Amino acid sequence: MSDIFSNHLLTSRHALILGLLLAVLGSISASLIQSDLGDVEVTDITIAAHNGETISALMYLPPNATEKTPAPAVINVHGYVNQKEVMSNFSIEFARRGYVVIAMDMSGHGGTGVIENDGSRGVSDVLKYAHTLPFVDSNHIGLVGHSMGGWSSVTAAVNHPELVRTLIVAGSAQGGHEVEFMLGAPTVSDDANFNFGVEFGKYDEFVAINYFDQERAVDFVESHWLMAPFGASEPVILDRVYGDFASGTGRMATQSPETHAGVHQSSVAIANVLKMMNLSSPAPVDRDESNQIWPYKEVATSIAYLGLLLFMFGLVAQLFRTSMFQKLVQPMPTTQPMHPTLYLGFAGLIIAAVALLMVPLQMTAMHVFGANSLFPMLFANTSILFFGTVQLIFLALFVAYRVIRRSESSNFWVTHGLSTNSATTEFDWRYIGRAFGLSFLVVAAGYLLVATVYQALNVDMRWWMLLIRPMEPHRFLSALIYLIPFTAIFLVNGLLAFGWLRLRDFGGGIQTSVIWSSALFFVNASGIAIIIGIQMFSLYTYGKPYFGEVGYDTLMVILGNGFIPLLAVTSIVSTLCFRKTGNIYTGAFLSGMLATWMIACYQPY
Structure with a gap:
């Protein structure tokens, strides 16, 4: 992550401090507006x-x-x-x-x-x-x-x-x-x-x-x-x-x-x-x-939300410099980037699949699996089955692609970010433990900040329905279970993004990181944006929804608005952590924890 912060106007320490200030000052401003000064x-x-x-x-x-x-x-x-x-x-x-x-x-x-x-x-x-x-x-x-x-x-x-x-x-x-x-x-x-x-x-x-x-x-x-x-x-x-x-x-x-x-x-x-x-x-x-005056509160809580994210990004970069977590830092493995035409072709397939499957997969998941005592959050379940199925489909496509192109490098575990050592094929559980520990500390620090603000000021960090807030005890316990499938989803997503659909280096750490993050976000989120766009076009043109006659299918599209900012955050996290560590583990752990928190904090059950 030093390629983003170091040697630039905004260092990781500056990002951490600025993020903390924005989160606190935005929340204080929101509280003042909420209380009419x-x-x-x-x-x-x-x-x-x-x-x-x-x-x-x-x-x-x-x-x-x-x-x-x-x-x-x-x-x-x-x-x-x-x-x-x-x-x-x-x-x-x-x-x-x-x-x-x-x-x-x-x-x-x-x-x-x-x-x-x-x-x-x-x-x-x-x-x-x-x-x-x-x-x-x-x-x-x-x-x-x-x-x-x-x-x-x-x-x-x-x-x-x-x-x-x-x-x-x-x-x-x-x-x-x-x-x-x-x-x-x-x-x-x-x-x-x-x-x-x-x-x-x-x-x-x-x-x-x-x-x-x-x-x-x-x-x-x-x-x-x-x-x-x-x-x-x-x-x-x-x-x-x-x-x-x-x-x-x-x-x-x-x-x-x-x-x-x-x-x-x-x-x-x-x-x-x-x-x-x-x-x-x-x-x-x-x-x-x-x-x-309520619009000013929306601006203030939005600033607090962005400040929280900047605080956590800065904290990640700072922790990579500590003696405990410096061993996570490794050069990126070198591999042949995918040809631009092939990349666009596969990206188009993923976007189309997400768009076509978003509503029917979630509706199927709701009716077939529903909610249960182990996984009690209905729409967290539909999200897992939707995103998980899409990842599995393209994992199968990736395997087929590998079989066809037998001439590719045999050093698969290294080039695809699965090895814990970017120079040799190695899997070290101590490395995995450190990656998980760093991710836990970052999310715990962010959670402590949100919970402190929430307790002291009675405001959460949100814009409209896009929010992050503390979890009640029963939600926290359920979140520990949901962490497993959400992390698995981002492990597969990282494998596909940085091992298979690898882009070329564009010169300069920040430029390449921005392009890679933007490309990953575009691939992950565009299908959802297409469905929301079709729905909005139908509403504003014909006055009725394109998706939704009985309620839940319409609700799936509305809830899709929350996926887009989540995928923006996880795309940045996954990219920066891969470029810093040379593997997919830290990014997947951190993305899985953030996704679990952001989804579980508002689910009814």
Whole structure:
């Protein structure tokens, strides 16, 4: 890794220090923005569930909310495969306007345990808890739920209408028992004794599981599932107030130009939700809906995320210089690079295979293997089976290629980075132990940094859905099991990238490292980007998803957004470690640990 940092303006020590500063200062800035420069008190709280489990939540307490002047409250509920932090953009803006906010982790998500046989997934328990708070106006408690959080909020409101003033769902709907996708939700009647609002993105991918009689999100206003609770016999008119919010019979529907997950990053969607809540429970602090500061927090947490990565990259380079790990450093083995035409041909095959197999392989994995006690994280399992199968396919292609080209060098273990000695064929377990130890120390240091920031400031390091956060104890134990298959995937990926599809040296360490990293990222991630691109093209051109009629297949494409930054990080790590050590082991261990952490930290189960 010295070829990147040494003898350049940015040394490994500078990278480590700069990364640490960016991670800490970005997180402090995010915390200040989240608390409206300290005016809002943000605390991590634990709420007792009715079955003995605990519910993890963040409470945002504005200065106007006191026992003498209780304030209206909003319970924010995230969607499937998310956590309370993803709703921070809504939470920040509600709290700035004087609402008490409780952003909760649903059942099986984040720090909340599994609450069996509860269609509200813990929302009912949080709703009851909010009514016990002396600084909350119990006559003005609202629910805001995104996606599955919307269904959960509908269930809580229908079961406890006397506890709810206003229910707003974003990217979600009422009803849904007719479709066998995560149970749906009860039906909100037109005479339900609470206000009801709907925010639905113009390009929402999940129209088929929320408004079953429509194919395009823009047409959700014509759906029976929207018109029924509005008591309307004709398509609902957007932004029009139906009924009376002051008396608890109000109904309103809005639409922002967003995808399903895009509402979290939408000033328009957030303004629409603020407006509907304000009609029912006027904000104690008068601020225009367009006055929003949450984007600055997104910038700050993004800077913190990048700082964390830079910190870990710098730490890797520093550790290679220590007496304990200097023995890992070896020259790269020399081998004949693959001809550019052949390289492009095989790279094209890999990209095409990833694109073609991404959705069907994961859907097959979900239905055939699902989740179990040993591997309890459903979408970690689908990821492993998808990426693992792709690697095995091309490992078989590689073997066939080797058989055909018998004239190649016989020093296979050295030239393909499998030997622990780049000069001779050798496999030393002590070397493997050192490689694993270096990787563990780097990830442990990064984890300690993230956990310290999270504990002290109540912010994670993220941009939108792309995040890294501490893991709860049960996730950590599962992660130790997942480390094995993820590391195996990157061992094969490194063998194929640096032993088979080897590029030529482009002169100059940094130039070659950048080109190799970029090429590996392009090969690994382009197929995923193609699928996401096709989905977005279909949504923005035809108004409906190309992939997805029943829900999970659409979800696979959305989750693909998280694979791309992960593969960017692992491509850099794998390349730099191979060029520093002459073999694939350190890069595979480090990539496997990072992938396990980044995937396991947010999986529900």
